Every structure is written in structure tokens, then in C-alpha cells.
Amino acid sequence: MQETNSWNPDEYKKHTSFVSELALPVVDLLDPKVGERVLDLGCGDGTLAQEIERRGAKVLGVDLSEEMVQKAKESGIEAMVASVTALPFTKEFDAIFSNAMLHWVKQSDLAIVNIAKALKGGGRFVAEFGGEGNAHHLVKAMELAFQKHPEFGEFVNPWYFPSPAEYKKKLENNGFKVEYIELIPRQTPMEDVGKWLEIFANGVTAHLSKEQFELFKDECKKYLKEHIYSQMDGWVIDYVRLRVKAVKL
Ligand code: BEZ
Secondary structure (H helix, E strand, C coil): CCCCCCHHHHHHHHHHHHHCCCCCCHHHCCHHHHHHCEEEEECCCHHHHHHHHHCEEEEEEEEEHHHHHHHHHHHEEEEEEHHHHHCCCCCCEEEEEEECCHHHCCCCCHHHHHHHHHHEEEEEEEEEEECCCHHHHHHHHHHHHHHCCCCCCCCCCCCCCCCCHHHHHHHHHHHHHEEEEEEEEEEECCCHHHHHHHHCCCCHHCCCCHHHHHHHHHHHHHHHHHHHCCCCCCCEEEEEEEEEEECCC
């Protein structure tokens, strides 16, 4: 069965445009060249794929969300629904790019095997995603809300936030030379942490009723108010990004 994932592209763009705005340095690190073929893993609505194409490369975007793939296509990007855990490509791309997606993939070894297989020899893999310590308080708030309400069921953490040492080793074990890898703490202001939970906690709360979800949000907000809120700065999300550039040998 094909895995898919449901996102509302308009809500996502309205509340999280910072995700692609903050990723321009990752596009700089990719340094796309005229005529190159680039795979964008987790292309979303195609915003960053368009930036890569503006710099002269041709992009194929893949995403688990049919709605996002549709948006990407409407923006002129070639795109298809596919999972990094089942990529149908062999030695096709000069570079593979990914922003804010790989922390959703628990099967990180399989993802790296597929990325290596899809790249041509000498091809580069440039990505940024949540690294060790990412969104610590948000994840803790969710865990505590589930603990306090056994009727919510078990909290299953769907995210993978590796350390640079762990991820470097995995890449090297799969034939990559890691040229750069770094954790980047990124305190990010957010107007409404409730919206963040609606958009990003959808996977862990999909089974909750509407009333339970409201209770879940209230519980999380109570905890988060003490940890990531101040009158002066408002809500500030405690992101930590792992940024990496590796070359397939
Ligand atoms: C992130 O983009 O860093 C993120 C997304 C979902 C949960 C936690 C963090």
C-alpha cells in the first residue's frame, strides 16, 4: 500500500512560511548548478524547489501529501507522491535536497540507503531537519498531556532527531563522505502555539476526538507557557536543526 499523508497546504503556508524562509542557507549549501537534476525530498508546496529552479537546476519534488504535490505541480514543479522509504530511483540525480522532512522518518537507515541509491556517483546530499534536542519542550508537553490523560492512549513519538555523530556514522556506513554537519539551535517566534500543535501534532493526535484534542492543546499550552513563553517575546519554539552536506563516493 502506498503511504500518504494529509496536510492542508493553505493552513501550512499561512502559519509556517518561516519553515521555507529560514531554509535559504540550505539552498545556498546545495549550490544548484545550471542543468543539474535535483530531487527535493518532502517538497511541500514547491516553494524551495522553485528557488532551486531559479538557480538553474531542474527539480523533481516528492512528498507524501497528495495535496502538497498538487500545489507544487500548480506552481510549475514536476512532482509526485512518494516516500523516502520507497524511492523508485537509481543513479538519477546530481543532488538530493531536503528541508524539514527527514525528522518524520523513523526508518532513517532505509532513507539513507534509498538516497544513496538515487544519487549519481559524486552526487551530493544536502539536508536540514530536526536534530538532537529539537522542540524539546513541545515534545515533553505532548508526552505529559498523554501521561495525564490515559484515555488518550499511548504517546507514540513519531520523530527522529539525531545527533551529528550518529547521523554522520550512518551516512559514512552507506558510502557518503560527510563534508559538513552541524547542529544549529534556532529559537523561532510563533504567533500561536495552538496552531503549531494543530499542524505538527496531527500525527500523534489523529485518533483523539475534537473535545479530547482541545483538552490536549490546553494541557500542552499550560506546560509550554512556563517553558517557551514570555511576555516580552511571546511564544518561541525551541528548534534545533541538523544541517548536513555529504557526497556519494
Ligand atoms: C520540526 O519541524 O522541527 C518539528 C515538527 C514536528 C514536531 C517537532 C518538530
